[in-house]
Structure formats: structure tokens, C-alpha cells
Amino acid sequence: MNELLRQHAREIFAAGLRAVDPIAAIQRHVRRDGAVLTVGSTRYDLHAYRHIYVIGGGKAGASMAQAIEEILGDRITAGWVNVKYAHLAPTHIIALHEAGHPVPDREGAHGVRQMIAMIGQATAEDLVICLISGGGSALLPAPAEGISLEEKQAVTSLLLRCGATIHEMNAIRKHISAIKGGQLARIVAPATMISLILSDVIGDPLDTIASGPTVPDTFTFADCLSMFERFHLLEQLPRSVRDHVMRGARGEIAETPKPGDPLFDRTQNLIIASNIQAAQAAADQARSLGYHALILSSSIAGETRVVANVHAAILKEIVQSGNPLPRPACIVSGGETTVTIQGNGLGGRNQEFALSAALDIAGLPGVVVLSAGTDGTDGPTDAAGAVADGETVTRAKRQGLEPGAFLTNNDSYHFFDALGDLVKTGPTHTNVMDLRILLANAA
Incomplete structure (x- = not known):
């Protein structure tokens, strides 16, 4: 095996993670000088607010809550943030509440009710700080009237299985929710709101990250109906969901708030970390290890196997012709792909990427591919991703494993568990999509 290359790939990935640590990200963007709180370039006079409440949800929620407590201390009146199970950290004022992800559960719904009870009576003299990170859509479940949590869970499961993109999933979530798609801003108004956002969506669109609870919504009920039709899900949907979306498309239910709505005049939304920052740090680490490094893109999307094929082709080209980089070379890419599930095995998009790439680079000397999720969780597994090289297929077959059959299933x-090639980080308390590291050693 290419042990040094594998070690370097892990070091490069770790550097990407450090760059998007939520505590460091908040400290870069939020500063307090006495009674003046500066968020980005906006200044707030803390004397103007009677109460400061902290709410939110996401996989990075615990670390973000820690950072805000360090800055504001006992100036915080109260707080409640929903986090994924086992993604806790010590806080003193802000309550961290564990809930389900990627399928929302009753604990998540309970947490949202607690938040609404806290901020529902906020006045123009109050400040609400909202902490949003990847996983926020599932961790902030508040079904629209007439839709049960179980029905919302069923819709999420259907969307996960049909290969819907995060944009499509969140557009639908917003329209069967009571708080997403800018509706949380309705509840907070007339209080001032600051929303600090760790982006886990390609292109960092504010209305898609965690289904945009604090920003105007650009999608409509008609868009959702079109998506259901395209994925052939109308007949599989719970009746309450189908009826709700159809009524909305006919104009019988109020739309989510759109751009230009004055309720957003007192809301600041600020992205504090994203995938490109992780990719840049990874590339810098690769250069420090002696590699020529190139960021392919931080916006890679599409079917995982197809994306893996393209990445493998680039790696082959580096070995064969020295393009687009001379060796030793490192290609970094970010984003989030999708898997259309056809089998009944266990895995995630990063592990599937590594397996598909392994088949394409089989026999190629001096190369390594690592693909992992920055949140430390890849699909419904305890691994962040996997690492493969030109010998992976040969090693597998020696153990009686047929790579193609595992991919099909x-x-x-x-x-990768059988080969000892899973990448396991445990909860990273951040989430800015995935990083893929491709390495080729010196010629």
C-alpha cells in the first residue's frame, strides 16, 4: 500500500477540517468590545436590548453555542439549540438538545417548540441570535398545520431514496414546515435577529442552507409540486402532504415570505464558514508537504459514481501526461454528490465515491484517493468516508471480495471495513459538505 500517500491524504483532510472549526469561525466574524457587538461589518449596541436569546440547530450547533457563550457570557438571557445525537459539548447557559438526523424525530420537534416558546414573545427591544449549520433542516422539524411528524419523516425518507438534491429536499421541507423558508423570521419579528450560518450547500445559497428559516424563500408551492411529479412521488406521499402542497399551489395557503418582505429589515444573515475555505486550507497543507496543488472546484455535484469516474480520469491524466499538474500532485475538490440507491447494502456517498474510483484506478501505481464528509458522518454509518489506491482492488480480491458486486449493492x-480503509473521525462538530483528496507521488 502507499502508506506515505495515505498518511498525507489524511493530514490534508485534517487541515481542511481545522479551517472550518465553528469556534474559530465565529471568533473571526463576531467580536465584542464592551457594549458593542460587531458581527461581520455590522455593529450592535447591546445597551439597546433587554434580552438576548440564542436558538438554532445543526451538527455544528454545540461548538457554535460554545463560541457565542464565550463572547457574550451572562449577557445571554437563555438559549436552546438542537444538535444531532452524540454531538454535544459543554455549555453553561444555552441548552443543547439532542435530536434525530437525517430523519427528523419527536425530540427535534420538542426542541423547536421550546425555541418558539422562548422567542415567541420577543419584542423590538430584544435580540435573537440564530445558529445554523448543516443538518439544520432535519434538526429543526416543525410540521405545517395538518401534517404530522411521522408524515414529514416519510417524505424525508422518500426524498433521500430517490436521489433528490439538497436544494430540492429543502425546497419541499420549507413548504411543509411552520418555521423554514423565512417563517422563523416571522416568529422572531419585531425583535432584531442575527443568523450565523455554517454552509453545507453548494454555492452557499442562504435560502437553502437548513431550509432558510431566517431568509426570504425563492421557491414556491408550484415548484414543490413539480418536483414531486418529476420524481414520481405523488402517489407515494402521505395524503396530508400531497393535499397541503396542492392547496398551496392553488393559492389556498399563504406562501413562504419572499424577497422584499419588510420583516427581514431587522435580520442579518452571515455565512461564517463554507466548503471553499476547507478546500483552500487542504490545498495549502498539500503544498506544505511538497505537492503541486489545485482546487478543482468546491461545487461538485451529481451522481457519485459519475463524479468518481471523472476524478479518476484526472488522476490518470496526471500520471500519464503531467496534466493538469506535474507530479507530485494533489487535486482537491469539494461539494456534495448524490447516490441513487439500487441495492440494500450500507454506505454513504464518500465511501461509494472511493469504491467507484478504486475500480477506475486499479493497477495505477503511486496514487491515492480519499473522500470524506467534513461532519464525520457519511450516510447512515460511523465513518466519514474511505481511502483507496491502485492496489485496493487487488487486495480486495485476495480476500475474496468482489468490488463490483459491493458497488452494485x-x-x-x-x-472498506473489511480492508481497514474506512476514514473514521467521530463527530467533528462542523459541516461544510465533503472533501475529496487525490494524490499522485513523484514520477
């Missing part, structure tokens, strides 16, 4: 987890 979407069983990349058990394939």
Missing part, C-alpha cells in the same frame, strides 16, 4: 461500508 451500495455496500461500500462493508467493503
Whole structure:
């Protein structure tokens, strides 16, 4: 095996993670000087506010809450943030509440009710700080009237299985929710709101991250209906959801608030970290290790296997012709791909990427591919991703493993587990999508 390359790939990935640490990100963007709080370039006089409440949800919620407590201390009146199970950290004022992800559960719904009870009576003399990070859509479930949590869970499961993009999933979530798509801003008004956002969505669109609870919504009920039709889900949807979306498309239910709505005049939304920052740090680390480094893109999307094929082709080109980089070379890419599930195995998009790439680079000497999620969780597994090289297929076959069969069954987890090639980080308390590291050693 290419042990040094594998070690370097892990070091490069770790550097990307450090760059998007939520505590450091908040400290870069939020500063307090006595009674003046500066968020980005906006200044707030803390003397103007009677109460400061902290709410939010996401995989990075615990670390973000820690950072805000360090800055504001006992100036915080109260706080409640929903986090994924086992993603806790010590806080003193802000309550951290564990809930389900990626399928929302009753604990998540309970947490949202607690938040609404806290901020529902906020006045123009109050300040609400909202902490949003990847996973916020699932961790902030508040079904619209007439829709049960179980029905919302069923819709989420259907969307996950059909290969819907994060943009499509969140557009639908907003329209079957009571708080997403800018509706949380309705509840907070007339209080001032600051929303600090860790982006886990390609292009960092504010209305898609965590389904945009604090920003105007650009999607409509008609868009949601069109998506359901395209994925052939109308007949599989719970009746309450289908009826709700159809009524909305006919104009019988109020739309989510749109751009230009004055309720957003007292709301600041600020992205504090994103995938490109992780990719840049990874590339810098690669250069420090002696590699020529190139960021391919931080906006990679599409079917995982197809994306893996393209990345493998680039790696082959580097070995064969020295393009687009001379060796030793490092290609970094970010974004989030999708897997259309056809088998009944266990895995995630990063493990499937690594397995598909392994088949394409089989026999190629001096190369390594690592793909992992920055949140430390890839699909419904305890791994962040996996690492593969030109010898992976040969090693697998020596153990009686047929890589193609595992790929067909979407069983990349058990394939890499048998080889000892899973990447396991545990909860990272951040989430800015995925990083892929491609390395080729010196010629």
C-alpha cells in the first residue's frame, strides 16, 4: 500500500477540517468590545436590548453555542439549540438538545417548540441570535398545520431514496414546515435577529442552507409540486402532504415570505464558514508537504459514481501526461454528490465515491484517493468516508471480495471495513459538505 500517500491524504483532510472549526469561525466574524457587538461589518449596541436569546440547530450547533457563550457570557438571557445525537459539548447557559438526523424525530420537534416558546414573545427591544449549520433542516422539524411528524419523516425518507438534491429536499421541507423558508423570521419579528450560518450547500445559497428559516424563500408551492411529479412521488406521499402542497399551489395557503418582505429589515444573515475555505486550507497543507496543488472546484455535484469516474480520469491524466499538474500532485475538490440507491447494502456517498474510483484506478501505481464528509458522518454509518489506491482492488480480491458486486449493492461500508480503509473521525462538530483528496507521488 502507499502508506506515505495515505498518511498525507489524511493530514490534508485534517487541515481542511481545522479551517472550518465553528469556534474559530465565529471568533473571526463576531467580536465584542464592551457594549458593542460587531458581527461581520455590522455593529450592535447591546445597551439597546433587554434580552438576548440564542436558538438554532445543526451538527455544528454545540461548538457554535460554545463560541457565542464565550463572547457574550451572562449577557445571554437563555438559549436552546438542537444538535444531532452524540454531538454535544459543554455549555453553561444555552441548552443543547439532542435530536434525530437525517430523519427528523419527536425530540427535534420538542426542541423547536421550546425555541418558539422562548422567542415567541420577543419584542423590538430584544435580540435573537440564530445558529445554523448543516443538518439544520432535519434538526429543526416543525410540521405545517395538518401534517404530522411521522408524515414529514416519510417524505424525508422518500426524498433521500430517490436521489433528490439538497436544494430540492429543502425546497419541499420549507413548504411543509411552520418555521423554514423565512417563517422563523416571522416568529422572531419585531425583535432584531442575527443568523450565523455554517454552509453545507453548494454555492452557499442562504435560502437553502437548513431550509432558510431566517431568509426570504425563492421557491414556491408550484415548484414543490413539480418536483414531486418529476420524481414520481405523488402517489407515494402521505395524503396530508400531497393535499397541503396542492392547496398551496392553488393559492389556498399563504406562501413562504419572499424577497422584499419588510420583516427581514431587522435580520442579518452571515455565512461564517463554507466548503471553499476547507478546500483552500487542504490545498495549502498539500503544498506544505511538497505537492503541486489545485482546487478543482468546491461545487461538485451529481451522481457519485459519475463524479468518481471523472476524478479518476484526472488522476490518470496526471500520471500519464503531467496534466493538469506535474507530479507530485494533489487535486482537491469539494461539494456534495448524490447516490441513487439500487441495492440494500450500507454506505454513504464518500465511501461509494472511493469504491467507484478504486475500480477506475486499479493497477495505477503511486496514487491515492480519499473522500470524506467534513461532519464525520457519511450516510447512515460511523465513518466519514474511505481511502483507496491502485492496489485496493487487488487486495480486495485476495480476500475474496468482489468490488463490483459491493458497488452494485451500495455496500461500500462493508467493503472498506473489511480492508481497514474506512476514514473514521467521530463527530467533528462542523459541516461544510465533503472533501475529496487525490494524490499522485513523484514520477
